[in-house]
Amino acid sequence: MKAQTMKAATAAKKLGIYLPAAPDDFRDREISRTELDELTANPPEWLRALRADGPHPRDVVARKLGVSNSGLARGGVTEALTTAEIKALLEDPPQWLVDERATQAAVRAENARVKQRDAERAARRAADGDRA
Template identity: 90%
Template sequence: MKAQTMKAATAAKKLGIYLPAAPEDFRDREISRTELDALVAEPPAWLQELRADGPHPRDVVARKLGVSNSGLARGGITEALTTAQIKDLLADPPEWLVAERATQAAVRAENARVKQRDAERAARRAAEER
């Protein structure tokens, strides 16, 4: 039976790394599930360094900045950023970052409110059915 493999881009996404910054021997081949599991269990130095210092893919950058991927785009961030660049943005946030973080906080608060409301409704329905 042939081992299941995935494209390097898929493996990079699962590892949370920016593919163009990965070593060439990782980028230019299929990665087996066994290899991926080994990389997760015992990350080599290059993977540890990429995760710690970057450059990071957009979804990781957005998460570290506390904004959505769309907010990142609205802020004009289209490239991968390093950890140092992210820390610089957080230390002296530009206006767009302050606004996007506020938007993200409002979205989270609204989602929590809706979840609470739905839980209360479900509890009431369950009590009425008894």
Template identity: 65%
Template structure:
């Protein structure tokens, strides 16, 4: 690789996703340009005020909303949440704790439990294969 290769850039949507923010809420200069890998790293290392505000208050993209509520993105859709939410709206949903949210949280907990079980099973199978290979 040569040292004079082009700087890697990404679309603003990709950068916003990597930063965990809702693209439409970012400043116009961010949405209208391209973001280099170096610029992304700088934003992550030392976020400007607009980025800190977005991360703290939102509006948040669906993956962040789902994470904050402890449900899947599909669970959000099943619950009728299709738009980005602010931190205040997320907190209000947590306080309200509607039936759909309780159900989706329980489903997510079961999924996590099953993932742990499968991971342990695969580890045990790999250990047995390795042991047979050594015999």
């Protein structure tokens, strides 16, 4: 039976790293599920360094900045950022980042409100069902 493999891009996404910054011997081949598990369990120095210092892929940048991927695009961030660049943005946030973080906070609050409302409705339905 052939080992299950994935493209390097898929493995990089699962590892949360920016593929172009990975070593050539990682980027230029298929990665087996076993290798991915080993990289996850015992990350080599290059992987630890990429995770710590970057450059980071867009989804990681967005998460670290507390915005959505769309918010990054609206802010004009199209390239991968390093940890130092992310830290600099957080220390002295430009207006787009302040606005996007506020938008993200409002979205999270609305999602929490809807979840609470749905839970209350479900509880009422369950209580009404008990009376029937």
